[in-house]
């Protein structure tokens with residue numbers, strides 16, 4: 001790897017994404033002068049891998065010090081046995097790749113992209129590719145100037161603008177070519193720019209390499225995988241999954257960072273110790289668009305990098321500004337950048353305009369202000385949309401990330417902490433795709449992925465729910481689940497039917513149905529809680545033996561899981577267990593939603609009124625319209641029915657991934673009780689026709705119209721809550737108690753302060769506190 005190496009975890013995160021392009025044939029790079037003739041059979045446009053070839057039959061490697069090391073292997077200098085042309089051989093260790101869970105297909109796609117760039121002067125050329133039992137070998141054009149970062153740092157005094165402009169022109173030409181082929185490189189940085197010739201010589205050629213995370217894109221369609229090297233990532237990439245996505249303009253942002261490096265030999269978002277200014281840049285995963293943070297970031301950067309002293313020309317500043325435009329729609333594209341005056345008529349070596357640039361730092365806050373305000377506005381709009389959506393309980397349908405991973409992928413199957421089976425109800429990191437089982441999840445010291453250390457608000461949320469889930473045995477729940485499941489479905493379908501009417505003052509009418517009192521005596525017994533005598537809600541627990549009813553508050557106080565009236569344990573223990581779990585899960589979900597809603601409400605200055613009236617999902621339930629007569633009871637019935645239904649569903653042990661799209665399973669998947677196939681909410685919405693049945697066994701017990709309807713609503717509710725939670729993170733600045741220590745923002749007591757209306761549940765005391773951590777995730781950058 002090059003010098004500016006992100007932490008191993010981050011690297012792995014960056015390169016372990018699923019290949020963007022599927023199973024295309026492997027294309028090989030062009031044939032160039034000096035390549036031995038017998039290799040020609042392997043250098044066609046599309047070739048099949050020739051089995052049995054050995055590297056030593058083709059290339060003689062130079063012993064001694066390798067040219068460099070990458071994450072999975074080593075780069076050696078060598079020469080073709082025939083023709084003697086110098087080559088660089090990048091050998092990737094299959095064992096190491098396996099350990100780091102990097103699929104072979106990633107190498108294949110890298111080879112394919114290099115094939116697309118054959119004969120193009122802007123790219124490192126691939127001469128040959130060998131796939132042996134232990135390694136992949138990429139026989140590459142040897143770039144005698146090494147990588148640009150190393151070469152630049154070895155220079156005294158850096159580059160003149162003329163030189164920097166020439167190098168940028170070459171880079172931008174390469175990017176322009178890639179984009180014309182609909183390839184987004186996603187890892188543009190000086191380490192991946194190789195040099196032919198000494199960097200200071202005018203004839204030195206820049207060759208872009210390392211297509212490890214390149215992707216083919218469709219114009220107009222946004223990408224949503226968060227990949228790359230953090231210091232070079234564009235805002236819209238950092239913002240994921242909250243941004244709509246990104247396009248090939250991310251390469252232009254990276255080019256802007258690249259240009260700053262050429263002019264100042266520093267990266268704009270890396271401090272003088274080589275650390276990514278994560279607390280500024282990535283605070284809450286969403287850094288830049290917050291005015292103060294960005295302003296101070298620029299001040300720090302300028303101090304750290306001495307940019308003020310560099311005095312770049314105004315025209316250079318102008319191009320940097322156009323490349324580092326936060327709003328991707330406004331950011332210039334590669335062709336436009338190539339037309340920029342700094343590229344077409346670069347300042348002369350004498351820097352005639354130096355004087356003119358006095359006191360003009362390369363990066364100025366005012367340059368960014370407008371773009372950032374735009375982004376802020378976008379967020380504002382998004383937040384308002386969330387609120388609207390919550391009101392209609394219609395949110396979430398398009399917000400789920402589709403992560404296409406093999407369901408058998410170890411990262412999904414096994415907990416990254418204890419290596420045991422992850423189970424269904426754990427945490428799944430969207431950055432590195434590792435999972436954490438419940439047991440380990442609750443023990444995590446920080447709300448961040450234990451593998452790639454990506455801070456994630458949903459770790460905190462997941463921990464909370466995991467604590468509840470931990471309290472009961474999922475396997476036992478599954479076994480005993482069919483009765484409960486049927487009941488839940490019935491409740492769910494009733495709820496679903498009524499959910500749509502809630503906004504229109506409809507009465508929520510829930511009939512549990514599974515235990516029906518038949519005689520007058522039974523009806524009487526079940527009509528009120530046998531402990532407190534409160535009139536029974538529809539979701540009171542009813543003893544199957546004596547039909548005595550018990551409400552949730554009283555059930556919670558029971559010392560043993562038995563009917564408080566007849567003392568029966570056999571028929572009550574299991575249903576009571578589910579009943580209590582359901583209620584707790586509901587409380588937890590509501591607690592989270594309430595907090596999130598209050599976060600949004602307290603923090604958003606504009607739209608506050610709308611938020612106050614609509615508020616969190618919890619609030620919307622609190623204010624569920626009733627028919628006046630038995631309003632309170634109906635609201636409580638409604639709550640309790642949902643509690644029960646959601647909890648039962650959350651306990652189901654489903655397969656690890658959606659049967660149809662392989663997205664990792666979530667608690668809101670529909671799972672078939674017979675064949676254990678599960679469908680994610682997105683596929684339930686879009687792929688089950690009007691007559692749904694299980695895609696695995698065709699059964700209709702779970703997959704039926706009512707269940708699908710319920711599932712939709714449930715997942716929408718869940719999404720709403722999580723959206724609001726996210727809203728809290730981004731807009732609830734005032735809720736974070738953050739102490740400033742120089743460039744480091746360390747949260748002293750990083751907790752969410754409950755709003756005035758929030759009555760914390762007793763369990764809230766044990767909630768993991770939300771830590772906006774300085775996150776070594778991406779900070780271990782050694783220069």
Ligand SMILES: Nc1ncnc2c1ncn2[C@@H]1O[C@H](COP(=O)(O)OP(=O)(O)OP(=O)(O)O)[C@@H](O)[C@H]1O
Pocket residue numbers: 001002067068069070071072073074075088090124140141142143144146147191192194210212
């Ligand atoms: N074609 C080449 N000619 C000369 N040196 C090279 C060539 N390719 C790579 N190197 C040297 O080897 C180092 C490692 O290259 P490699 O592409 O494996 O690294 P990386 O990009 O840091 O790692 P990774 O591919 O794992 O992200 C480079 O930084 C460079 O110095």
